[in-house]
Amino acid sequence: MIKFLYIKAVGNVKGMNVRVIIIAKGEVQRxxxxxxxxxxxxxxxxxxNVSNLKPYDVKIICExxxxxxxxxxxxxxxKEYPVIVEHMDVKFEDATGEFEYFEIIRGDMTEELGEKLDMANAKLTLMIGKQGVMIEKQDVLIxxxxxxxxxxxxxxxxxxxxLDKLTNIMIKHDVDAQERIATLTAEISQIKERLSLLESAVA
Structure with missing residues (x-):
């Protein structure tokens, strides 16, 4: 949980411009x-403006x-990697109107270059982590x-x-049907012969 220390200036009127001085602590440099x-x-x-405050903090002055x-x-x-703000000291004062815009106060070239490299490394680490998660999800999907x-x-x-069982059943039914038809045909032939004999005997 991020902790704040607020110190408000006496006479600070709501709606009027004020100055705030913030010291941000945590993983805030580089x-x-x-x-x-x-x-x-x-x-x-x-x-x-905003500037690095040695050794590890960041100082913000704004109006x-x-x-x-x-x-x-x-x-x-x-509080999202790579930036982790753990604590803020916040002090309110009367505005002076001395600033025309908001700017970053840069350090020397070596310091700034080192910070850029650290930022690139942090982003690369984050990308690798995301790719690892994506690969895990792909593995699960596969x-x-x-x-x-x-x-x-x-x-x-x-x-x-x-289907094979059904085909076998149909074939078996076809064989049975053919056998029954053959039997019926033979029986009909026998009946016809008997009728012919009866007709001859009657005549």
Missing amino acids: VGYRDVVERAARKMKLTG GDNKSIDSFIELITL EKVEDNTSILNNFKNETNNN
């Missing part, structure tokens, strides 16, 4: 967190109305397809067996 903060600040039309700042704090309270294929093959075999 993970692209300052870029997230900048986008959120621009979205909420805040002015100010705007209370509602926008509250929404801004919600937007930057992240197993289901194989199971369904096995079920279909079993059904096909059972159907073929039933």
